[in-house]
Amino acid sequence: MKIVRMMAALALCMALLFALGCASEPEKKAEDKAPAKTEAPAPAPEAKQDAKPLTMGLILVGPYNDKGYSQAQYEGGKYLEEKMGAKLIYLDKVNPADRPGLTIPQVVDDLLAKGADFIVAGSDDMTDGIIEAAGQHPDTVFVHASGDAALTGKGPKNLGNVFGRMTFPKMMAGFSAGMTTQTGKIGVVGPLINAETRRLIVSAYLGARYAWTQVRGKDLKDLSFNVKWIGFWFNIPGVTADPTQMAGSLYDGGCDxxxxxxxxxxxxxxxxxxxxxxxxxxxxxxDYEKACEGQGSVCVGVPYFNWGPMFLKIAEQVKAGTYKAVFDWEAPYWADINDHDKSPVGFMPGEGLSADNKKALDEFVAKLGSGELNLFTGPLNYQDGSVFLKAGETATDKQIWYLEQLLQGMEGLSSPK
Amino acid sequence: MNRESLLRQIGWFAAAVGLALFLTVLVTLPSGAPPLTTIFVLFQGGLGSLSKFGQALSVWVPLTLCSVGLLIPFTARLWNIGVEGQVIMGAIFCTAALRPFDGGGAGQIILALAAAALGGALWALLSGLLRVFGRVHEIFSGLGLNFVALGVILWLIFGPWKRPGIASMSGTEPLDVSLWLAKVGSLSVTWAGLGLALAAIVLAAVLLHRTGWGLKLRAVGENPKAATLFALGPRRRLLQAFLLCGAMAGLAGATQVLAVYHRLLPSISSSYGYTGLLVGMMASYRLGLAPFICLFFAVLNVGSIQLPLQLGLDSSLSGVIQGVMVLSVFIVQGVRLWLAKRGEAA
Structure with missing residues (x-):
């Protein structure tokens, strides 16, 4: 009896679910004739390569309009649409807190089903998932923006990495901060602790230190550089520390x-x-070029990603079938770091940067660009006092990429304790 | 509420779905989304192909384990709201059991599942002990323990179980592939997961409806004082109910670790514990309905990502639609109660 009722219930529920799906199907077809064409399901991407525009499947870790990291990538995708008539399909907020139960391989399956010709995963958080997904689709090009699977050889052969050399804009940010500060106390609200974040925050510190000691001629002892980590790339209430509180406590502690x-x-x-x-x-x-806009003189400037040129280069190679899954760490376009078509990373000064400081910044950028100035030059010690670079020694790319600790003179955790 | 026939309940459920669809149309209209297409896309996204259905089933497994588990203490009128924390504890115990191994096979996986069931059960037992001996209502202790469990998992991920050189809420080092549960063909759902969920349903059905234990548990819930007088051992029975529910929740946590994420991360529970409570309420705590409502939620969950993908709708809309659906069920239930009361009065 019980079983019969259970079966009846099962049948009814299934009927209900399928009926819901099917009932609206004809109307969808009727309504959607025009959009259906642009959607072009295209079962065989290679066969229809010419008929249908190249399609990039982009996986964003945060909201596409976060005025930060994810928006910068989203606009990079839009740039691709504009420049080569490609098509962008994306899914944002792909992280376990925002989309419970969703995994990267599932998102990839969906993007491929929607006709994506290549996949770009936007965040460090997707490292394991994108390696798994790329392994499942060996004939599709995968690019992990951040990550180093192609460098370490941990990933499959169809998975490349691309990233801008954010170390330079971070030096400029640090430099501007070092020029601007009146108290000599600079704070950083950091995300999680890993090699990437250490590398970027150390770059900012080196910039600030250069401004403080070399340009302003002050004593290094009077410069404090305090890093507070929240635990993830963005605030997850109840999980990470609250960045609003972190910033507040830095200001309260005397950082200006x-x-x-x-x-x-x-x-x-x-x-x-x-x-x-x-x-x-x-x-x-x-992260985001326009982050200072409308913020007035509180905003000194923003180091940002300009994904457009990087995405464009990859897309053109994918289209031509010449893409090689490599580890690509792209330098700024030094002639004009804010050239929207050429520079993968840039620094956009805000109203908070005074005219004099801006002039100093321009000189600083010119020196960095010409190679006259390399801030990763010894003597530099790690935070625990051990030697990072001997006097006169310069760091290799690998040393910078895999930076093990913060530097001496910086406050804050170098690695989890 | 047990007096009503199953068919009538399904009728009410259909009414709720109807209302939900209507409200969804209202919600989607201002955003410029074609309402029927929106709903179609939502369901097609969860049922449209075998692989989608597999994804929905992989959500269904932990959700069913939670909601079926919840029915057991509810038979004794206990609201085990701590189920969320029990899922987390299950996931933690599961990961802990696997930490000594770099790889392995069935043996290690069985060990991990057993550990997960134990972890969930122990965490539930805390709620039970507080309820039975400390007279702390299980809703308060459960909520409190959920926060404690979250605190523990955050501490583990950010502390002792961190990846070398990294402090990130992204989670622990992934498990070796040999420790992942085997998938059903190319689908996301795993054999072990399906087996566990079905076993949980059968176990709960037999326990609650075919054994003296279930009958006595119900008696304990209906009238604890009489239960003591008739020597039904209410304390022991309540604790057993908590243990069983906790074990099932713990297994849900294990499937999240072993089958879905393959590592431990802060949101490992995917809030399935709380969703399981909703399912229980929507099903009026009838075992026959719970698995199907779970499937309904699972389909919505999986289908929701199609809204931004196919229709370019802001993805938060899918959350709104899901909320509207739950709300309509409660509205309909309210109407039903009101009608029933009016019927009695007249």
Whole structure:
């Protein structure tokens, strides 16, 4: 009896579910005739390569409009549409907190089903998932923006890496902070601790140190550089530390300039509130070119990613069938680091950077670009006092990429304790 | 509420779905989305192909384990809201059991599953002990323990179980492929997961409806004082109910680790514990309905990513639609109660 009822219930529920799906199907077809054409399911991408535009499947870790890391990638995808008539399909907020139960291989399956010709995964958080997915689709090009699977050989042969050399814009950010600070106390709201974040924050420190000691001629002892980590790329309430509170406590602790290392722009908001309360403070957001717009003089400038040119290069190679899955760490276009068509990374000064400081920054950028100045030059010690670079020694790319610790003179955790 | 026939319940459920669809149309219209297409895409995204259905089933497994487990303490009128924490504890115990091994096979996986069941059960037992001996209502202790479990998992991931040189909420080092549960063909769902969920349903059905234990548990729930007088051992029975539910929740956590994420991460539970409570309420705590409502939720969950992908809708809309669906069920239930009361009065 019970079984019969269970079976009846099963049948009814299934009928209900399928009926819901099927009932609206004809109407969908009727309504959607025009959009259906642009959607072009295209079962065999290679066969129809010419008929259908090249399609990039982009996986974003945060919201596409986060005014930070994910938006920068989203606009990179839009740039691709504009420049080569390619098509962008994307899914945003791909992280276990926002989309419970969703895994990267599933997203990839969906993007491929929608006609993606190659897949770009946007975040460090997707490292394991994208290696797994690339292994499942050996004939598709996968690119992991950040990550080093192609360098270490851990990933499958169809998975490449691309990243801009954000170390340089971070040096410029640090430099601007070092020029701007009045108290000599600079704070950083950092994301999680790994080689990438250590590398970027150390770059900022080196920039700030150069400005403080070489340009302003002050004593290194009077410069404090304090890093506070929240635990992830952006705030997950209840899981990470709250970046708003972190920024607030840095300002309360006497920092007058705070740099953001996270994907989202909370730091600028906090600085704005402090300004409104009459405090002389500044902030530097991260990731997104327009992050300083509308923020007024609180915003000193923003080191940002300009994914467009990098995506374009990959897309053209994919289209021509010449893409090689390599580890690609792209330098800024030094003639104009803010050239939208050429520079993969840049630094956009904000209203908070004074005219004099801007002039100093331009000289600093010119020196970096010409190679006259290499901030990763010894003597530099790690935070625990051990030697990172001997006097006169310069760091290799690998040493910078896999930076093991913060440097001596920086406060904050180098690695988890 | 047990007096009503199953068919009538399904009728009410259909009414709820109807209302949900209507409200969804209202919600989607201002956003410029074609409502029927939206709903179609949502369901097709969860049922449209075998692989989608496999994805939905892989959500269904932990959700069913949670909601079926919840029915056992509910038979004794206990709201084990701590189920969320029990899922997390299961995942933690599962990961802990596998940490000594670089790889392995069936033996290690069985060990991990057993550890997960134990972890969930122990965490549930805490709620049970507080309820039975400390007279702390299980809703308060459960909620509290959920936060503690979250604290423990965050501490482990950020501390002792961190990846070398990394402090990130991204999670622990992934498990070796040999420790992943075997998939059903190329589908996302695993044989072991399906087996566990079905076994849980059968176990709960037999226990609650075919044994004296279940009958006595119900008696304990209906009238604890009488239960004591008739020597039904209410304390022991309540604790057993908590243990069983916790074990099932723990297994749900294990499937999340072994079959879905292959590592431990802060949101390992995917909030299936709380969703399981919703399922239980929607099903009016009837075992016959719970697995199907779980399937309904699973289909919605999997289908929701199609909204941004296919229709370019802001992805938060899928959350709104899911919320609307749950809300309509409660509205319909409210109407049903009101009608029933009016019927009695008249």
């Amino acid at each position: 300039v705070v740099l953001s290392g996270i994907d989202t722009p909370e730091v600028v908001t906090v600085a704005q509130q402090r300004r409104d309360a009459g405090k002389t403070v500044w902030a530097l957001p991260y």
